[in-house]
Amino acid sequence: MTSKSQQWQTFKRLLSYLKPYKLLTFFALLLLLMTTIVKNVIPLVASNFIDHFLANLNQTAMLILVGYYGLYLLQTLLQYLGNLLFAKVSFSIVRDIRRDAFANMEKLGMSYFDQTPAGAIVSRITNDTEAISEMFSGILANFVSAIFIFVVTFYTMLGLNHGLTFLVSMLLPCIFILVTLYRKLSEPVISKTRSLLSDINSKLSESIEGISIIQAFRQEERLRQEFSDINQEHMTYANRSMALDSLFLRPAMSLLKLLAYALLMLYFGLSWQESGVTAGLIYAFIQYVNRLFDPLIEVTQNFSTLQTSMVAAGRVFALIDRKDYEPSQSASGPIITQGDIEFKDVSFSYDGKNQILDKVSFRVKKGETIAFVGSTGSGKSSIINVLMRFYDFQSGQVLIDGRDIRTYDQATLRQTIGLVLQDPFLYHGTIKSNIKMYQDLTDEDVKASAKFVDADQFIQKLPKGYDDPVTERGSTFSTGQRQLLAFARTVASQPKILILDEATANIDSETEQTVQKSLEKMRQGRTTIAIAHRLSTIQDANCIYVLNKGKIIEQGSHQELLALEGTYHRMYQLQAGMMDN
Template sequence: MSKENVWGRLTEYARPFQKQILGALFLLLLGTSAELAGPFLAKVMIDNHILAIQKPWYQLDEVPPQAAGQVASVNGTNYIREDVAAKTGLGLDRINQKEVTVLTEGTTYYLVSGKVNPNTEKQFTPIMPENGRERFEVTTKDQSGQKMTSTGIRLTAEEVKAMYQGDVLPIVWLSVGYGALILLSAGFNYVQILWLQKIAQRIIQQMRMKLFIHLQKLPVSFFDKTPVGALVSRVSNDTEAIRELYVSVLATFVQNGLYLIGILIALYILQPELALFCFLTVPVLVLLVYVYQRYSSRYYAVIRAKLGDMNTTINEMIQNMTIVQAFRREKGVQKEFADVNEDYFKVRMKEINLESLLLRPAVDLIWKISLTLIVWYYGSTSFHSVISFGALFAFVDYMGRFFEPINMIMNRLSQMQQATISAGRVFEIMDETTEKKEAGAQIERPRGEVVFDNVSFAYQGDDYVLKNVSFTAQPGQTIALVGHTGSGKSSLMNLLLGFYPVTKGSILIDGQDMRQIDTHSLRSHVGLVLQDPFLFTGSIGFNIRMYKDTITDEEVKRAAKAVRADEFISKLPGGYDEPVVERGMTLSAGQRQLISFARALAADPAMLILDEATASIDSETELAIQEALHVLSKGRTTFIIAHRLSTIQHADQILVLSRGEIMERGTHDELMAQNGLYQKMYQLQQGSASVESA
């Protein structure tokens, strides 16, 4: 299945939730915008307020009213900053024009006469104090490299506060704004993550439900060739991988995609050259993504297949633990699992090596090289005022934020690949052809006339297991099928239940071709008891009722009494409410068989199929069931597949099969009189029985 088809179908599953998804993505946009606005506030705080003290200051002869609170008094002289003077509308005639500069050396501030570049190299030399104030000679270099000398004084803490008095409130408000943006971003992200998680859970819930329902509609032939572990892996593991696609991958790609766009815009506003430099790294990153996707898709397809193989091995081992331990094949099973586990480990390591090379390490290398070049170039040129410190700080912050979402996206690529492969595996199952509902509508309760008219059947090709089988079962009759293993007895019943289509010939139910009858409707009138009964987790009453709530408790008990199951059920602590563990392993084989027999009878079917139904029942219980069958089979067409010929002597018609053909037919007495295959089989069993009794 192509990736385009997979993504198209995944989109269809998300379509019913598109409004909720768009709402979550809008919150994601708000949260991302709030987070991206933070460095801008930091830049404004640094350049316009924290480092604004280093801007030119001018001496004031008098303080005008509009400048009140914006003027700093140092050593008895009033000073106003250049940008503040422009804001308050002071003209040049109101300013003394004597320019001073504030320089910093660690946490010490100096007021220096003249215009001095605060970003150049500085040397402070103490000179003769004046009026009790420490004085310094400051040596700097201009842009041409010529030395310049100025004099200045060390500022006290109070004087520094005075020079910052107009900036304290804006710094506080900008800090509050920065914190508010962080809280808003966290709040928006929390809500959108919650929404996306809920939406993803709903999508996967529906997908699993559709997959589970679809599995129930698949023909039995599909389960004959598909391991149970592989199916369990697709219903559980693969759908869980798809859930991560809707939660982690979708949110990560959208959020970090918005991050990248916003960061590139912010970088362009800060410094176009820097934004262009970031753009140059994009082709390299796209190449990494292309190479990773090309090779990882191969590995993940094998990984999911190997995981299914492991689940299959584990399932087989658990289901057949009795056989494994009885034959002491633990080491053999361990070796088989170790081989599968080793194969999974090897292909997993190949994927990990690829991921380790092309994802975060490669991106981190590009990021570190880019950052080194930027800091080296613009950091050195910032001494000549090419870029402000605040802009450089914001740029470094944005550069980190630029590569972090790329790392997040690259890290999610592996999950996206897993989800895509898993979705393809799930959709492969859902594309399997289900049992066709034939042209006929629902069938009413049939009388029970069954006609096999020259029926031939092959599971594959021309290898026929049934050849020109013809017989008629009248309503209420009991038809017994006997024969050696592989003679076609069970295949006949599989055709009657519609598990497989007839290859040649036809089967008629009350004169109507089975091809014209809805098989699901037909099965509702057929009771089935298998040689190996399966009980579901629940209670005994639940297993007799088998999801059919219309069956009352009285009908459950009546069916159980008819097959003598009530005798042991009533002795259990919980009676009919006694819990049944998986496969009913706390009950004996005979007890499980009696419960499955009661299950078939409680459904009140028009036809009964007993496939070696008495094989697991002792002789005493078998006699009781035979008595019940004489009563319960009245009005029902009953098919008995039997190996023990002593249980079918009452049958109205016995069909002896060999290699897919009916060799003999008749009642027990008629067949014994023919001195044929049936007689030999009966005598062999009677001889075995005599030897055993002796």
């Protein structure tokens, strides 16, 4: 639960987003003030009509009636325009906040995404920003309007009759006590409700992404129960929030308003002859009590939404304020010309406690291919993460063309290194857009890249060819086809360094021949680092490194490692035996 000071800081920060829209906000506030003035003039006109013209409906009386209803129309028009401007400001602010949150998320290091469920991030940038929109579009306008109405109405009431104003004022402390008590009780409930909604999004996202595994292992019932438990708890807290709203909002406020009516009628009944209080004045005061209490009731009703918005805004700002960015690079640096890579005693840990790489050293020159093999958790992928600068290493040196990897700017580094993963990721769009990846490439460049990796054959058979749609993650294509498209994407960027992270692990034997042929062409003239599960795919590597618990325990060519009759020899025999069976 956030403290009052934290909420105040969050609120001030939200208001800072109004700066680019100061003029628009000014006109919106001006319209609200004009609406308030018109609202307060209407009861004065009605009071004057009751006291002076009700018994004598002459031409003047009819003009006053026309003016009376004309004021209502003017009030409606001003209120509509004011709300329209506030909505425009609101949507602009939410767009800006959502843009800032997304921009900062893109800069965060992989450690953040390792620890944070995708559904929780989506909830921050969609649901939470939408809650902020509700605050600006409705609540802020209501709050400002309530302040205008309260000040103008109270001043008008004082000008009409001090005694009646004092009677009504006696109830104001009760209103503030109710608001304070409601805020204290509702804040933890609202915060918990919002947190559970994020949990629902996370569980839903996780279940959708892993639906094939869930069905394969017959875990539908377990996941259904887990989702049901979170959903049930969310409903429980939502009901608690509604119970507080039902008790403290309109019923309690309406009761105070009725009490104000009773005090006014009692005062009129007991002292109208001596005090000179007229029926028109009482009517005006009853209208002003409505003007005074209705905005307060509406504000109090919206208080739960305000609380939700503050909690949501705090969560969004927490994302915007995160500074655990991916490792920093030089703002501008040299160009990578060759692509020679060298690791010198590199040590790395994800959490600063458990060593993943322990003084790893190796070297690979332009045009050479090296491979890393080893059991799961031996550190193979961590070498790639360090080289790609997804994570920073703790000690040692990583050199490219003899220069420290940190001296290259990020754009140069990422453009120079082509990464092909075990599970290629395709984006929603077309074949062409997935190969181009929004680079400045012509259609001929795209087709040439696809032909180079032998992807053009199956692309041409698609109904729309290169303009054929790609669904989420490319689920309509086979694993081999997705991998060939990933190859084409990599080739299109013309990298000097090629990283293959078990690129053939999930491909069937028939498709593997096509993929291997494409890989051979891709590797020509490029520095290549391969992580391999199938030892048969790396036999032609210039050097093979065997990793175990973050250390290189064997290195050499395929034949040299077999002659050692060590770990690599056992791995090769095991795989050969499995293939024979």
